[in-house]
Amino acid sequence: MPYEYEKDGAAIYRQSFATIRAEADLTGFDAEAEPVVVRMIHAAGMVGLERHVRMFGGFATAARTALEAGAPILCDARMVSEGVTRTRLPADNAVICTLHDPRVPDMAKAAGNTRSAIALELWRPHLEGALVAIGNAPTALFHLLNMLEDPTCPRPAAIIGCPVGFVGAAESKAALWADQPVPSLIVDGRLGGSAITVAAINALASRAE
Numbered sequence: 001m002p003y004e005y006e007k008d009g010a011a012i013y014r015q016s017f018a019t020i021r022a023e024a025d026l027t028g029f030d031a032e033a034e035p036v037v038v039r040m041i042h043a044a045g046m047v048g049l050e051r052h053v054r055m056f057g058g059f060a061t062a063a064r065t066a067l068e069a070g071a072p073i074l075c076d077a078r079m080v081s082e083g084v085t086r087t088r089l090p091a092d093n094a095v096i097c098t099l100h101d102p103r104v105p106d107m108a109k110a111a112g113n114t115r116s117a118i119a120l121e122l123w124r125p126h127l128e129g130a131l132v133a134i135g136n137a138p139t140a141l142f143h144l145l146n147m148l149e150d151p152t153c154p155r156p157a158a159i160i161g162c163p164v165g166f167v168g169a170a171e172s173k174a175a176l177w178a179d180q181p182v183p184s185l186i187v188d189g190r191l192g193g194s195a196i197t198v199a200a201i202n203a204l205a206s207r208a209e
């Protein structure tokens with residue numbers, strides 16, 4: 001006896017988003033921010049994630065405005081950059097991940113840091129006005145905050161700071177929350193990861209949902 005299941009992709013999305021909107025407490029998010037949180041919950045399969053999502057500085061509007069103006073998206077890991085749905089992007093935005101640049105291993109060795117952190121040095125020419133998306137590496141977020149302490153460092157338009165894990169994830173996001181260098185989104189504590197980071201980008205990229 002074959003299993004019966006929903007086979008219409010659009011219907012699956014519609015049903016998922018309706019379930020999330022029925023079950024999650026989204027009252028703390030305005031109309032710009034709500035679709036971002038809904039898509040993050042969708043990617044994680046976790047109603048309750050909304051209690052850990054925090055934004056400051058008019059994050060959703062700042063990020064959308066930057067994307068619509070053609071800002072590049074700078075990603076810490078290829079898992080993030082590969083997940084961006086290109087057809088949703090409003091200005092054929094460049095999606096850049098420098099982690100696998102052949103120069104990075106030697107640069108990391110010389111600096112005594114992770115590849116994820118040192119790869120951000122190659123962001124400098126693209127950083128001004130960019131949307132930054134850190135979904136994996138706590139060391140990348142710490143390194144970005146250190147770079148931004150230098151007033152001559154180009155400034156991104158907005159930061160998605162969602163590194164995940166047990167070493168440095170909560171601490172790096174707490175540091176972003178404390179510094180508030182530009183409008184940002186964080187998921188507090190150990191929660192985070194590439195999938196929910198990509199979901200936030202994809203929600204920001206298109207207003208249609």
Ligand SMILES: C/C1=C2N=C(/C=C3N=C(/C(C)=C4\N[C@@](C)([C@@H]5N=C1[C@](C)(CCC(=O)O)[C@H]5CC(=O)O)[C@@](C)(CC(=O)O)[C@@H]4CCC(=O)O)[C@@](C)(CC(=O)O)[C@@H]\3CCC(=O)O)C(C)(C)[C@@H]/2CCC(=O)O
Pocket residue numbers: 076077078079080099114115116117135136137138139140163164165166167168169192193194195
């Ligand atoms: C310590 C690291 C952590 N990685 C985590 C979780 C995941 N990482 C995956 C993969 C495939 C990659 N992780 C690297 C970024 C690699 N991970 C690290 C580093 C050693 C240090 C980063 C840091 O602490 O900030 C880092 C290597 C580096 O020198 O920077 C990766 C480059 C490793 C590699 O394959 O070479 C690679 C990313 C590839 C890419 O997408 O471009 C996982 C899929 C785990 C796995 O393979 O088993 C998973 C994905 C999680 C996600 O949703 O993104 C942690 C948990 C973030 C951890 C840092 C914190 C901790 O508590 O340990």
